[in-house]
Amino acid sequence: MKLKAAIRYQAVELVQSAAVFCLIIGAIIAAVALIGLTKGAYLSVPNMGFLPYFLMPLLALSTFQGDIRFLMQMGLTRPQVIASTVASLGAACLFLGLVEAACVILVSFWPQMQSLYLMSYGLSNGPALDFLFMALGCAATSGAGLAFAALQMRFGTRRVVLACAALVLVGLTILTNVEGAAWAFAGTMSWLLGFGEGASLANPFLLFAVVTALGVLVAWAAVRRIEVR
Amino acid sequence: MHVDDLIEQMGRFHEGFDAKRAKRLAKAFDLDVKAKTGALSTGYRTICQLVLALSLDADYLLLDEPVLGLDAAHRELFYQLLMEDYLERPRTVVIATHLIEEVANLVERVTIIDEGRVLMQASADELRSSGYSVSGRAADVRAYCEGLDVLDVDELGGVAVAYLLGTPDAERLNDRLDTAPVNLQKLFVKLTEKGE
Numbered sequence: 001m002k003l004k005a006a007i008r009y010q011a012v013e014l015v016q017s018a019a020v021f022c023l024i025i026g027a028i029i030a031a032v033a034l035i036g037l038t039k040g041a042y043l044s045v046p047n048m049g050f051l052p053y054f055l056m057p058l059l060a061l062s063t064f065q066g067d068i069r070f071l072m073q074m075g076l077t078r079p080q081v082i083a084s085t086v087a088s089l090g091a092a093c094l095f096l097g098l099v100e101a102a103c104v105i106l107v108s109f110w111p112q113m114q115s116l117y118l119m120s121y122g123l124s125n126g127p128a129l130d131f132l133f134m135a136l137g138c139a140a141t142s143g144a145g146l147a148f149a150a151l152q153m154r155f156g157t158r159r160v161v162l163a164c165a166a167l168v169l170v171g172l173t174i175l176t177n178v179e180g181a182a183w184a185f186a187g188t189m190s191w192l193l194g195f196g197e198g199a200s201l202a203n204p205f206l207l208f209a210v211v212t213a214l215g216v217l218v219a220w221a222a223v224r225r226i227e228v229r
Numbered sequence: 230m231h232v233d234d235l236i237e238q239m240g241r242f243h244e245g246f247d248a249k250r251a252k253r254l255a256k257a258f259d260l261d262v263k264a265k266t267g268a269l270s271t272g273y274r275t276i277c278q279l280v281l282a283l284s285l286d287a288d289y290l291l292l293d294e295p296v297l298g299l300d301a302a303h304r305e306l307f308y309q310l311l312m313e314d315y316l317e318r319p320r321t322v323v324i325a326t327h328l329i330e331e332v333a334n335l336v337e338r339v340t341i342i343d344e345g346r347v348l349m350q351a352s353a354d355e356l357r358s359s360g361y362s363v364s365g366r367a368a369d370v371r372a373y374c375e376g377l378d379v380l381d382v383d384e385l386g387g388v389a390v391a392y393l394l395g396t397p398d399a400e401r402l403n404d405r406l407d408t409a410p411v412n413l414q415k416l417f418v419k420l421t422e423k424g425e
Contacts, residue, residue: 075243
């Protein structure tokens with residue numbers, strides 16, 4: 001009963017936030033399209049396709065601390081809190097995927113002007129794969145956000161930010177100083193995202209699934225020792 | 230989150246939660262159910278938690294400093310509602326408090342704990358009869374206390390009050406000395422001060 005109530009509590013909040021986001025983005029795209037129609041111009045805002053992938057980790061970060069406190073006060077165990085949070089974030093990601101797929105089907109200019117996946121991987125891939133890409137991609141970024149939020153609560157913001165900055169610095173140092181590293185990195189990333197020689201269309205989906213799983217694992221491990229005051 | 234949202238959520242998380250009772254109790258305490266929980270004062274935050282606790286259908290209720298931040302009127306109301314709740318639905322209520330005298334008439338058993346050690350454990354009546362106070366002129370009080378188990382003596386301007394364990398010694402008492410049942414708060418303070 002408690003787990004069900006927890007998922008409902010979190011999912012409603014997250015899906016509502018995602019819905020408001022979709023309305024705002026939809027309004028902007030509609031306004032841009034209208035301007036294009038009235039001016040007889042060809043206007044699009046394709047970069048808005050990245051925004052859901054930024055929204056989800058922000059939602060995970062902004063809601064995690066408050067939710068974990070509330071749910072533990074309601075008597076849920078730490079694993080139950082993580083399970084509820086993952087399920088709720090998953091619901092929001094599925095919602096965004098559905099909205100994306102609906103736009104591909106219903107909005108004539110969507111596939112070639114707004115859908116990040118279809119524009120990158122080909123218009124023939126269809127709404128089902130677009131839905132999966134959006135849902136899994138958002139799940140991956142929210143998994144990363146969830147891991148960051150859990151580590152932040154466990155170790156403190158300063159330590160986590162410094163650790164991330166150090167990792168980025170080490171990475172950049174290697175890329176700039178080791179011969180061929182930058183090319184190798186670019187090549188690997190391209191392959192993982194399904195581009196380049198030998199890459200499969202399944203690669204990005206697998207990448208997103210692995211990142212999601214890692215994020216959830218890190219969050220679960222961090223939450224086990226969290227103290228709630 | 231608003232107080233009425235919190236009451237609704239409690240009903241979803243706890244099967245035995247009585248939302249109607251919670252709203253009735255909130256009204257009794259003048260708790261605004263439309264207020265945001267984060268914007269409540271310390272006292273009303275405590276009241277909100279007490280309202281939720283009293284509306285739960287739990288066999289055991291553990292209350293840690295339940296009247297923290299409450300004014301006298303609300304404290305009185307809480308004790309009254311707690312008694313009514315207990316009479317309606319007997320359950321085990323454990324209250325951790327420093328305000329012993331306020332709860333002494335409500336509770337069946339009292340345990341005095343100091344630094345993790347149990348100093349005394351008895352019924353409220355037994356605890357009250359475990360000691361007494363003697364007051365009068367300082368010299369008379371000192372004479373009375375000779376050789377007895379004295380917890381402490383407070384002296385001020387030639388008048389003294391001594392706190393002793395046990396029962397009054399009728400042979401030592403005289404017209405210039407008054408005895409009274411021990412104040413539980415004082416007993417607690419003196420026991421913990423002594424570090425026994």
